[in-house]
Amino acid sequence: MSSRPRPEGWQRLHPLSPVVRGGRATIAVFFVLIPIAFGRGTLGNEIPEFVIVAAIALAGFVSWLVTRWRIEGDDLRVETGLLRRQSLRFPLAQVQAIDVVRPGLARMFRVAELRLRMAGSTGTTARLAYVAEHEVEPLRDQLLALARGARFDEELPATDSEPESAEAEQHVLTTVGTAPLVASILLENWWIVVVLVGLLVGFALSPHQVGDLLGGGGFIWALTMVTFVWRRFNQQYRLTVAEGSDGLHLRGGLVALTAEVIRPGRVQAVRIVEPALWRPLGWCRLEVDVAGKQRRKGEGEAQRGQLHVLIPVARHAVGMELVDRLLPDRPRNLSPPPGRVFWKSPFRYRALSWGRSETCVATTSGRVRRVTSWVPLEKVQSLRHVQGPLQRRLRLASVHVDTAGRSVHAILRDRDAAEATRALEELTDLARVARRRPALA
Amino acid sequence: MPALVAAVLLTVAGATSGGSSAPYGLAAVSLVVGAILLRYVGSRYRSWGYAERQDDLLIRRGVMFARLSVVPYGRMQFIDVTAGPLERSFGLATVRLHTAAAATDARIPGLEREEAARLRDSLAELGEAQAAGL
Numbered sequence: 202m203s204s205r206p207r208p209e210g211w212q213r214l215h216p217l218s219p220v221v222r223g224g225r226a227t228i229a230v231f232f233v234l235i236p237i238a239f240g241r242g243t244l245g246n247e248i249p250e251f252v253i254v255a256a257i258a259l260a261g262f263v264s265w266l267v268t269r270w271r272i273e274g275d276d277l278r279v280e281t282g283l284l285r286r287q288s289l290r291f292p293l294a295q296v297q298a299i300d301v302v303r304p305g306l307a308r309m310f311r312v313a314e315l316r317l318r319m320a321g322s323t324g325t326t327a328r329l330a331y332v333a334e335h336e337v338e339p340l341r342d343q344l345l346a347l348a349r350g351a352r353f354d355e356e357l358p359a360t361d362s363e364p365e366s367a368e369a370e371q372h373v374l375t376t377v378g379t380a381p382l383v384a385s386i387l388l389e390n391w392w393i394v395v396v397l398v399g400l401l402v403g404f405a406l407s408p409h410q411v412g413d414l415l416g417g418g419g420f421i422w423a424l425t426m427v428t429f430v431w432r433r434f435n436q437q438y439r440l441t442v443a444e445g446s447d448g449l450h451l452r453g454g455l456v457a458l459t460a461e462v463i464r465p466g467r468v469q470a471v472r473i474v475e476p477a478l479w480r481p482l483g484w485c486r487l488e489v490d491v492a493g494k495q496r497r498k499g500e501g502e503a504q505r506g507q508l509h510v511l512i513p514v515a516r517h518a519v520g521m522e523l524v525d526r527l528l529p530d531r532p533r534n535l536s537p538p539p540g541r542v543f544w545k546s547p548f549r550y551r552a553l554s555w556g557r558s559e560t561c562v563a564t565t566s567g568r569v570r571r572v573t574s575w576v577p578l579e580k581v582q583s584l585r586h587v588q589g590p591l592q593r594r595l596r597l598a599s600v601h602v603d604t605a606g607r608s609v610h611a612i613l614r615d616r617d618a619a620e621a622t623r624a625l626e627e628l629t630d631l632a633r634v635a636r637r638r639p640a641l642a
Numbered sequence: 643m644p645a646l647v648a649a650v651l652l653t654v655a656g657a658t659s660g661g662s663s664a665p666y667g668l669a670a671v672s673l674v675v676g677a678i679l680l681r682y683v684g685s686r687y688r689s690w691g692y693a694e695r696q697d698d699l700l701i702r703r704g705v706m707f708a709r710l711s712v713v714p715y716g717r718m719q720f721i722d723v724t725a726g727p728l729e730r731s732f733g734l735a736t737v738r739l740h741t742a743a744a745a746t747d748a749r750i751p752g753l754e755r756e757e758a759a760r761l762r763d764s765l766a767e768l769g770e771a772q773a774a775g776l
């Protein structure tokens with residue numbers, strides 16, 4: 202590309218957007234149209250279907266026609282809607298992460314969706330669905346450069362104009378093989394495997410009973426479970442983490458390709474999850490949390506309750522290596538709670554511990570599914586000291602460390618009351634110092 | 643609040659049903675329970691407290707579950723002052739602090755209206771002076 206496409210003024214989305222956005226509806230429409238085209242020759246019977254299809258197509262076309270976007274200074278502006286006109290302004294300085302998402306149908310038509318995750322509890326996401334495939338990478342790089350503070354009229358770094366060289370500059374940290382991924386998903390959701398195998402065995406033994414079971418709603422459940430496993434696999438297939446100048450790059454996916462960029466200093470929390478059956482194998486999953494709501498309706502249900510997965514599965518040492526890279530000053534020594542915690546949480550008291558360094562808090566919890574969380578102190582939003590009735594009797598207390606992320610909350614659970622009080626004071630002071638310090642890269 | 647209503651209702655019921663045909667045992671029980679609840683409500687009321695420190699706001703609450711929240715001024719996203727119908731009839735208001743973390747549960751209920759306004763203004767000012775990004 203000699204002259205990069207520099208969006209001046211208003212731009213439209215790709216003309217095929219409504220077709221792709223229709224997704225399954227589009228496929229269904231084709232199934233309606235094929236019998237009409239090749240079928241029985243008489244059009245008379247299909248007129249209602251025809252009208253519906255035409256109406257949907259028209260609606261899609263109109264929605265494409267009235268949607269336009271442009272880059273204005275430091276903002277991305279999107280105007281959309283025919284009757285209820287919306288003008289949205291997304292300040293690029295507040296972008297937390299940029300994703301490029303390519304569902305199966307979009308890949309067929311060579312288009313991609315650009316998703317800008319903004320901060321804030323409402324978790325608005327700017328979506329440009331869809332942009333032509335060859336434009337999407339330069340556009341993302343440009344948006345990231347703008348988000349970094351470069352002005353639109355300044356000359357952009359030379360690496361941006363050549364996507365290949367930009368890719369080469371990234372330092373690939375890890376990539377995940379297919380076999381461990383499949384094994385890990387099945388091991389984590391072993392109960393799904395048990396149910397499905399049970400169904401198959403049952404089917405071999407007495408097809409009638411199982412058939413009745415499947416007929417009576419069980420089928421939906423089985424389908425849901427299969428979909429769940431499939432989605433997880435589809436999203437995490439060949440997930441690659443690379444470190445670029447503009448943040449962490451994640452890319453992967455089997456049918457739906459996603460490429461995300463998490464800007465430096467936007468990671469609110471890091472955690473390592475070790476489900477029960479993974480631990481004998483020494484595997485772990487590394488997740489990071491960024492501000493704002495992450496998964497919204499229809500945005501990959503398999504990931505609800507999960508965070509940004511950096512590594513779906515890896516050996517523990519590899520996971521820790523990446524944690525070290527994200528949080529160079531992570532606490533090394535975690536201290537276990539006093540022994541009397543056994544009377545309050547007999548099962549998990551062995552798994553509980555916490556530690557801190559000058560810039561970071563670490564906690565562990567979970568007897569069966571072990572979770573280790575790290576929160577950089579400069580990201581701490583508030584601290585809470587909580588003491589329940591049983592804890593008071595045992596002279597224990599918990600300290601909650603709240604972050605802007607969605608679901609990582611480091612909790613110093615069941616510490617000695619005096620230690621908890623001291624920890625609250627120390628963490629308050631350290632967090633204040635960390636806030637004042639210029640943000641780490 | 644529900645505890646308070648229950649307490650008042652039970653005490654009133656216990657006190658008034660004494661003379662009627664209702665069994666005395668029931669009346670006595672409801673009187674005792676009501677009294678205990680009233681005490682609980684009282685200690686709950688006393689448990690609420692807040693302190694404006696140099697860099698953060700401390701909020702204390704709870705009897706059974708004692709909580710102490712530390713909210714740095716720099717982390718406040720916005721401040722709400724709300725007054726429900728009941729609060730309004732007593733000239734009270736609730737100040738609520740929001741940070742980017744959804745788990746932050748920092749509210750100070752039952753402030754006099756002038757005090758609530760003063761707190762809101764001073765918090766907003768401090769928040770602006772110390773604002774830190776995400």
